[in-house]
Amino acid sequence: MKKLVLLFLLGIIYSTKTQAQDTCSTALPITAGTYAVGVINGTQIPTPVCAVNGDIPVANIPAGEWYSYTPTQNYTVTISSDIAANTPRKDTRFHVYTGTCSTLTCYNGDDDSGANYSSIATFSVTAGTTYYIAWDNRWLSTTTNTGFSFELTESTIIIPPTPITYTTQTISTINSSYNICVVDMNGDNKDDIVGVNATNMRVHFQGNTPGTFTYTDFPFTFTAPTTAVLLPNWSMAAGDYNKDGFNDLVLGNGSGASIITSNNTGTSYSASVPGQYIFSQRTNFTDLNNDGNLDIFVCHDIAPSCYYLNNGSGGLTFYQSTVTLSSMSVATTTGNYATLFTDFDNDGDPDVFVSKCSGPPCELYRNDGNGTYTNISAIAGINITPIQTWSSAIADFDNDADMDIIITASAGTHKFFKNNLDTTNNSEEAYTNITTGSGWDTNTATNIDNIAYDFDNDGKVDVLGGGNKIMFNQGNNVFAPVPFSGLTVCAVGDLNNDGFLDFQSGNTLKLAVPNGNNWIKVTLQGIQSNRNGIGARVEIIGTWGKQIRDIRSGEGFKYMSSLNAHFGIGTATQISQVIIKWPSGVVDIINNPAINQTLNVVEGSFALHTPNFSTQAIKIYPNPATDILYIDNQENIEISSLKIYAVNGTLVKTIAANATEINVKDLSDGIYMLTIETREGTKLTERFIKKN
Numbered sequence: 249m250k251k252l253v254l255l256f257l258l259g260i261i262y263s264t265k266t267q268a269q270d271t272c273s274t275a276l277p278i279t280a281g282t283y284a285v286g287v288i289n290g291t292q293i294p295t296p297v298c299a300v301n302g303d304i305p306v307a308n309i310p311a312g313e314w315y316s317y318t319p320t321q322n323y324t325v326t327i328s329s330d331i332a333a334n335t336p337r338k339d340t341r342f343h344v345y346t347g348t349c350s351t352l353t354c355y356n357g358d359d360d361s362g363a364n365y366s367s368i369a370t371f372s373v374t375a376g377t378t379y380y381i382a383w384d385n386r387w388l389s390t391t392t393n394t395g396f397s398f399e400l401t402e403s404t405i406i407i408p409p410t411p412i413t414y415t416t417q418t419i420s421t422i423n424s425s426y427n428i429c430v431v432d433m434n435g436d437n438k439d440d441i442v443g444v445n446a447t448n449m450r451v452h453f454q455g456n457t458p459g460t461f462t463y464t465d466f467p468f469t470f471t472a473p474t475t476a477v478l479l480p481n482w483s484m485a486a487g488d489y490n491k492d493g494f495n496d497l498v499l500g501n502g503s504g505a506s507i508i509t510s511n512n513t514g515t516s517y518s519a520s521v522p523g524q525y526i527f528s529q530r531t532n533f534t535d536l537n538n539d540g541n542l543d544i545f546v547c548h549d550i551a552p553s554c555y556y557l558n559n560g561s562g563g564l565t566f567y568q569s570t571v572t573l574s575s576m577s578v579a580t581t582t583g584n585y586a587t588l589f590t591d592f593d594n595d596g597d598p599d600v601f602v603s604k605c606s607g608p609p610c611e612l613y614r615n616d617g618n619g620t621y622t623n624i625s626a627i628a629g630i631n632i633t634p635i636q637t638w639s640s641a642i643a644d645f646d647n648d649a650d651m652d653i654i655i656t657a658s659a660g661t662h663k664f665f666k667n668n669l670d671t672t673n674n675s676e677e678a679y680t681n682i683t684t685g686s687g688w689d690t691n692t693a694t695n696i697d698n699i700a701y702d703f704d705n706d707g708k709v710d711v712l713g714g715g716n717k718i719m720f721n722q723g724n725n726v727f728a729p730v731p732f733s734g735l736t737v738c739a740v741g742d743l744n745n746d747g748f749l750d751f752q753s754g755n756t757l758k759l760a761v762p763n764g765n766n767w768i769k770v771t772l773q774g775i776q777s778n779r780n781g782i783g784a785r786v787e788i789i790g791t792w793g794k795q796i797r798d799i800r801s802g803e804g805f806k807y808m809s810s811l812n813a814h815f816g817i818g819t820a821t822q823i824s825q826v827i828i829k830w831p832s833g834v835v836d837i838i839n840n841p842a843i844n845q846t847l848n849v850v851e852g853s854f855a856l857h858t859p860n861f862s863t864q865a866i867k868i869y870p871n872p873a874t875d876i877l878y879i880d881n882q883e884n885i886e887i888s889s890l891k892i893y894a895v896n897g898t899l900v901k902t903i904a905a906n907a908t909e910i911n912v913k914d915l916s917d918g919i920y921m922l923t924i925e926t927r928e929g930t931k932l933t934e935r936f937i938k939k940n
Contacts, residue, residue, distance in 0.1 A: 269290060269313050269314055269315065270289065270290030270291055270313065270314065271290060271291045271314060271349075272291060272314050272345075272349035272352070272380055272382070273349045274314075275314035275315050275316040275349075275380055275381075276314070276315050276316065277315075277316050277317070277318070278315050278316070278317055278381075278400060279317070279400075280400055280401055280402045281399070281400060282331070282333060282397055282398070282399045282400075283315070283397060283398055283399075283400070284333075284395060284396075284397045285313055285383055285395055285396055285397065285398065286313075286395045287393055287394060287395060288310075288311050288312065288313050288383060288384060288385040288388065288393055289311050289313075289385075290311055290312050290313050290314060291311070291312055291314065292309045292310065292311055292312060293309060293310065293311075293312040293343055293382050293384050294309075294345075294352055295309060296354070297309075297343055297354075297357075297384075298343035298344060298345065298354035298355065298356065298357035299341050299342060299343050299356075299357030299358050299359045299367070299369070310384040310385045310386040311384060311385050312343075312382040312383065312384045312385075313382065313383045314380060314381070314382050315380070315381040315382075316378055316379070316380055316381070317373075317378070317379045317380075317381060317400065318376065318377065318378045318379070319373045319374070319375055319376075319377070319379075319402065320375060321375045321404070322372070322373065322374055322375050322404075322407060322731065323372070323373050323402040323403060323404060324370060324371070324372055324373075324402070324403045324404075324691075324692055324693065324715065324729075325370065325371060325372075325373050325400065325401065325402055325403075326368065326369070326370040326399075326400070326401045326403075326692055327342065327344070327358075327367070327368070327369055327381065327398060327399070327400050328362060328366075328367065328368040328369075328398060328399050328401075329342075329362060329366045329367045329368075329396055329397070329398045329399075330361075330362025330363050330366040330367070330368050331397060331398070331399050333397040333399075334366065334396050334397055336364060337362065337363050337364035337365070337366040338364070338365075338366060338388065338392055338396045339360075339364065339365035339366070339387035339388065339392070340365070340366055340367045340383065340387070340388070340396060340398075341357070341358070341359040341367060341383070341384055341386050341387060342357055342358060342367055342369075342381060342382060342383045342384070342398070343357040343381070343382045343384070344356040344357050344369070344371070344379055344380070344381055344382075345379070345380040345382070346377060346378070346379060346380075346733065346734065349380070352380065353734060354736075355371070355379060355716060355733075355734060356369050356371040356714075356715075356716065356736075357369060359387075361636075361658055361659040361694060362659065365387065367398075368659060368694065369694070369714070370692040370693040370694055370714060370715055371693055371714060371715040371716050371717075372693065372715045372716050372717045372729060372731035373731075374731060374733065377733070383398070403692070407728070407729065407730055407731065408720065408722070408728045408730060410730055411703075411704035411706065411720055411730065411763065412703055412704040412705075412748070412760055412761070412763050413760075413761045413763075414732065414735075414750075414751075414758040414759060414760055414761065415758070415759050415761060416756060416757065416758055416759075417459060417756075417757040417759055418755055418756055418757075419441075419452065419461060419755050419757065420755055421450075421452070421463055421755075422441060422443060422450075422452060422752075422754065422755040423443070423450075423755060424443025424444055424445050424448070424449075424450050425443070425444065425445040425446070425479055426443060426444050426445070426479055426480050426481075426484065426499075427441065427442075427443035427739075427752070427754055427755070428443075428480065428483075428484050428738075428739055428806060428807045428808065429441070429442035429443070429484050429486060429497070429739055429807070429808040430442070430739035430740060430741035430743070430752050430807075430808065430809055430810055431486040431495055431741070431808055431809070431810060431811055432495065432771075432810075432811065432812070433451050433453065433494065433495055433514070434451075434453055434494070434514060435493050435494065435514070436454075437771040437812065437846055437848055438454040438742070438745050439454060439741030439742055439743055439810045439812070440452060440453050440454050440461075441454075441461065441739075441743070441752055442484075442486070442497070442808075444477070444479070444480065444484075444497070444499065444508070445479070446476035446477055446479060447467060447468055447475075447476055447477075448465055448466065448467050448468060449465070449466045449468065449497075449508060449517055450463055450464070450465050450466070451463060451464055451466065454743065454744075454745065458744035458745055458746060459743070459744040459759065466515075466516060466517045468508070468517060468518065468519035469516060469517070469518040469519070470518070470519055470520075471518070471520065474519070474520065474521050477499060477506035477508070477519045477521060478499060478501035478503055478504055478505070478506045478521055479499065479501060479506075480499035480500055480501060480506075480531075481500075481501055481502060482500040482501060482502060482528050482529050482530075482531075482806065483499075483500035483528065483529065483530050483531045483802070483805065483806045483807075483808075484497060484498070484499055484500065484531065484806075484807070484808045485497070485498050485500075485531040485532050485533050485544075485801045485802040485808050486498075486533065486801060486808050486811070487533030487542045487778070487780050487782055487801045487811075488510075488542065488778070488779040488780050489509075489533060489541070489542040489543075489544065489558055489562070489778075490509060490510070490562040491541075491778070491779045491897045491898065492510055492511070492512045492513075492514075493514070493779065493897075494510035494513075494514035495510070495780070495811075496508055496509045496510055496533075497808075498531045498533065498544050498546070499531070500528035500529065500530065500531040500546060500547075501528055502527055502528065503525060503526075503527075503528075504521065504522065504523065504524055504525055504526045504528060505521075505522060505524075505526060505528055505531065505544070505546050505556075506519060506520070506521050507519070507520050507521075507522065507544065507556075507564070509562070522556070522564070522566060524554065524566050524568075526546050526548050526554050527548055527549040527550045527551070528546050528547065528548070528549075529547035529548075529549050529584060529585045529586065529638075529805070530547045530584075530585060530586035530587055530588075530603075530639070530802055530805055530806075531544070531545065531546050531547070531802060532544070532545040532587055532588075532589060532800075532801055532802035533545075533780075533782055533801035533802070534589040534598060534782060534783060534800075534801065535598075535777075535778050535782065535783050535831055536555060536557065536576060536578075536619060537557070537576075537618070537619040538597055538617070538783075538831055539560065540560070540774075540776055540777055540778060540831070540832065541558040541559070541560045541778060542558055542778045542779075542780070542782060542801075543555055543556060543557050543558050543564075544556040544558075544564065545578070545587055545589075547579060547584040547585060547586060547587055547602075548568075548579070548582075548584055549582065549583065549584060549585065549605075550582050551568070551571075551582060552568055552569040552570045552571055552579065552580045552581065552582075553568070553569050553578060553579035553580070553584045553587070554566065554567065554568045554569070555567050555569075555576070555578075576619050576620070576621055577613075577621055577623070578600050578602075578613050578621050579600070579602045579611065579613075580623075581608060582608070583604045583605050583607060583608045584602055584604065585603050585604060585605045585637070585638045585639065585805060586602070586603040586637075586638060586639040586640070586802075586804065586805045587600055587601070587602050587603075587802070588600070588601045588603075588639075588640065588642050588800065588802070588803065589782075589783065589800055589801075589802075590642055590651050590798045590800055591651065591783075591785060591798055592612065592614070592650070592651050592667065592669075593614060593669060593676070594649070594650060594669060595615075596785075596829060596831075596833070597615045597617060597783070597831070598615060598783045598798070598800075598831075599612065599613060599614050599615045599621075600612070600613040600615070600621065601613075601640060601642060601653065603637045603638060603639050603640045603655070603805075604636075604637065605636055605637065605638055605658065607633075607634070607636070609625065609630075609631035609632055609633050609635070610625070610630055610631060610632075610635070610637065610640065610655055611623060611625045611631065612624055612625050612628045612630055612631075614676070624676055627676045627678065628676065628678060628679050629665070629678035629679050629681070630653060630655070630665055630679055632655075632663060632681075634660060635655060635657055635660050635661070635663060636657060636658050636659040636660055637655050637656055637657050637658050638658045638696035638697065638805045639656065639658075639696065639697055639698050639699075639804045639805035640653060640654060640655050640656055640698060641653075641654040641656050641698045641699065641700040641711045641713070642654070642700060643700040643701075643709040644709065644795070644796050645700075645708070645709055645721060645725065646666065646724075646725055647707070647708065647792065647793055647794065647795055648667075649787075649794050649796055650667040650669040650796075651667055651796075651798070652664070652665060652666050652667050652679075653665040653667070653679065654688060654698075654700075654711060656694075656695065656698035656711070656713050657694050658694055658695065658696045659694055660694070661683075661689070661692075662683065662688040662689075662691060663681060663683050663688070664681070664682050664683045664686045664688045664725070665679035665680065665681055665682070666679060666680045666682045666725065667679055668680055682725055685726070686725050686726055686727060687719065687722075687726055687727035687728055687729070688719075688727060691715075691719060691727070691729060693713065693714035693715025693717065693729075694713075694714050695713040695714030695715070695737060696805050696806075697713070697737035697804045697805040697806055697807070698711060698712070698713035698714075698737065698804055698805075699711070699712050699713075699737055699740065699803045699804040699807075699809065700803075701740060701749055701809075701814065702721075702749075702814065702815065702816040703718055703720075703748075703749055703760070704720065704763060704765065704816065705747070705748060705763070705765035705766070705767045705816025705817070705818070706721075706765055706816055706818045707792055707795060707815075707816050707817050707818045707820070708720075708721035708722075708723060709721055710727075711727065712735070712737055712740075713737065715729065715731070716731055716732060716733065716734065716735050716736060717729040717730055717731045717732060717735070718730055718732065718735070732758075735751065735758060736753060737804060737806075737807065738751050738752055738753035738807060739751070739752045739753075739807045739808060739809050740752075740803075740807070740809040740810060741809055741810035741812075742769065742810065742812070742814065743757055743759060744759055745846075746760075746762055747762070747767040747768075747769055747814075747844060748760035748761075748762055748763075748767070749810075749814055764819075765816050765817070765818050765819065766816070766817045766818065766819070766820060766821060766843045766844055767814065767815060767816050767817060767843065767844060768788065768815050768817070768823060768826070768841065768843055768844070768845065768846075768847060769812050769813070769814050769815070769845070769846045769847065770786050770797075770812065770813040770815070770826060770828070770846075770847050770849060771812050771813075771846060771847070771848050771849070772784055772786075772799060772811075772813075772828065772849055772851070773848070773849070773850045773851065773895065773897065774830065774831075774832075774851045774897055775832075775834075775850065775851040775852055775893040775895070775897050775921045775923070775933065776830070776832035776834060776851060776852075776893070776921075776923050776931065776933065777830045777831040777832045777834070777851055778831065778897075779897045780799065780801070780811050781799050781811075781828070781830065781831075781851070782799050782800065782801050782811070782831075783798070783799065783831040784798070784799045784828055784829060784830050784831060785797070785798050785799075785828070785829045786798075786799070786813040786815075786826070786827070786828050786829075787825075787826070787827040787828075787829070788815050788817070788823050788825070788826050788827075789823070789824045789825045789826075789827070790817060790820050790822060790823050790824050791820055791822075792817070792818075792820060795815055795817075797813040797814070797815065799811060799813060812846075817843065820843075821843065822840070822843065823840070823841055823843060824839070824840065825837055825838065825839055825840075826838040826841050826847060826849075828849055828851075830851050832851070832931055832933075833931045834851055834852050834855055834931060834932075834933045835855065836849055836851065836852065836853060836854040836855055837854055838854050850895050850919075850921075850935075851921070851933065852921045852923070852933025852934070852935055853935055855932065855933045855934070855935075866879065866880070866881050866885070866924060866932060866934075867879070867880040867881060868880075868922060868934050868936060871936045871937060872936070872937035872938065872939040873912050873936055873937070873938055873939070874912075874913070874938075874939060874940060875911065875912065875913045876909050876910065876911060876912065876913075877909065877910040877912050877922070877936060878908065878909050878910075879907065879908050879909065879910070880908075885926050886926055886927040886928070887905045887906070887924055887925070887926060887927075888905055888925050888926060888927045889902070889905055889923075889924075889925045890902070890903040890904070890905060890907060890910070890922065890923070890924055891903070891922075891923045892910070892912075892915075892920050892921065892922055892923075893920065893921045893923065894918070894920060894921075895918070895919050895920070895921070900915065900920070901915075910922075912938050915938045916938070917938055917939055917940055918937070918938055919935060919936075919937055919938075920935070920936055920937075920938060921933050921934070921935055921936075922934045922935075922936060
C-alpha cells in the first residue's frame, strides 16, 4: 500500500493510504500538515478543470487522488507542492471543489505557480464548509508519476463586516465556448453578455426589466480561406474601432489574434484572422497615437509585443515593437502578460503598465505623444524583483486624483505602490512602496487575474483577485479581505441596471444586493475622440473631494468588463460636478447631476471653452439652424480645421478653415457637433441642432 505521511509541529504521524483516496466520495479527510501522495491512479477529475493557469484542458481527462478538508474556523489556506520535501520539484496540478461529489463546483486550484511548474494556491475558507482537493497526473509521465508531497497551512484572518452581498442567477443559454465578456453591444448603455465559439457570437442583451436577457446568435462571415476564428483562450477585449456605434472584439489566442467586426447596423459580424504569429496574452483596444481612432494592442509572451494601427477607415496595419520599421516601443522584451492603458502622470494621454511573468520586472511606459513611449520603470521604482504577476490592480486607491499600482502576484508577494505625482514640476517622481501595513503584506492569496472596482459603492476602489475574496478598501491605504463562496475573477458589469457591479462567470451571475449606498454611472460617446471614449478620464467632485476613473478596454488578464464608468458615493446625496476629459482635449463639465442614475455624455455636449477661445468668444448661430450656420469672431484666431460630426461620431462635413458660414441644408434633422481646431492645436466643440 502507498503511505500517507502527516507532519505536525509536535511530531510525525504515519497513517496508511487506502483506496479511499482514489474517489471523491471516500476522499481522505485532512487538516493542516504535510502529505505524501503516491501514484496518481484514482477517479478522473471532472470537467471543466479548476486549475488551468495557462495550461489548456485536454480531452483525455487525467486521473486524480482525492482529499477532503473541513476547516474549524475561517482561515486563509495555502496548498503547495513547492516545498523542500520535493527535491527536485515536479510538474503538478491540483483542483479545489465545493459542493457534493455528485455536483462539484470549482473553487480554486493551481498548475504552474511554483518552481519548476509545481503548484501553489492561497485562498479563503469558511468554517464548516468541506473542500475537496484533487491532484491529477496531467503533466506526470510514467517515470515521474511516482509520488510527491504537498503542504496545507492555515492562517487566521480578521474579516470586517460584509459590506455587500450577492444573489445567484443561472442562465443556461450562456453556453458558448468562451463567455468572458460583459459590455454594451447595442448602444443602449446597458451591459450585455458576450460569448463566442469558432464560428458564432452569442449576445445576451440586457432587457428593460432588471435581470432579464434575450439572446441573439450572430454567425460569423468569413473571407476564404478563413473558416473559423482563433478562440480567446487567453483574453478578449471590446471597442468600437470602426466607429459604427457597435462594439467590435479582439480575441487573444496562443497562435495570434482574431478580430470580430460589426457592420453599420450591428446585425451581422465578420471575423478575420490577420495571420501574424503572436503568443497572445492580454489584448486591448486603445488609441495609441491619439488620432481619434481605436487601435488594437496584443501582448506577446515570447517576443516584443504587437499592435494593429487603425487608419481611420477600419484598415489595420500590423506592427511589432522594436521589430517593424517606425514601430512604437511598448512592451519591448518578453514575458508580457498584461498591458493596462491609463494616465499615470495626469497629462491627458494614456500611459502603459506592463505586468510581467517568468522573471522580468514589471514596466511602466510614459506616453510622450506622437506615438512615442518612454520606459520609466526605473525612475518610477516599480521594476522590483523577484515578483511574478500576470496582471496588476491599478486605480486611485487613496482618492488623491492619481493612479496607484498594486502589483498583484501570481506567485510570491504583492506590492502596493503610491503615486507621488507632483504637478508643480516636469520631472518624474518615484512611487512609494506602502505595502507594509496595507493588508497586502498579509494577503497570501495569489492569482493570475486581478481587477479594481468599487464593489460596495462606498467611494473607495476595492480589488478582486485570488482566494475567493474581495480586498475591500478601508481608507488610508488599508485593505481587508471578505470571503465570498465561489467568487473568482470574471467579467464585471451592471447586469441588472441598479448601479451596483455584478459578476458573470460562465452561466452563473452573482448580482449585488444594493446596500443603500448612492452612485452614478457615466456612459460616453466620443465625437472627435474614439466612439467609446477609451482613454478619457471621468472625475466626480463632491464633499468627499474627487474620484477618478479612466475608460479602459482590457482590465486584468483575461476578461473584458464594462466600458461604463461606475462611481459609488456612499451616503453622500449630492455630486457637485462630473468632469470628462476626452482624449481629443475637449472637456465636458456637468454641474449638479442627479445621483443614482446613468449619465450619458456625448463629447462636446457640455464643453468647457478653453481660455484661447473664451477671450475672443467664438459664436455660432442660429441654433437651431435650418439652412445656414454662421460663425462669428473666427478672424481673431488661426483656425486649421472645421468639421461637423453626427452624434454617433461619424464625420459628415469638412469645411474650409476660413469659412464664416456653413450650409447645413443637406443635413438631416438632429444634433451635430462643430469642431474647431487652431493651428496651435487648441480644440473647441460646439453643439448645434439642425431643424427644418
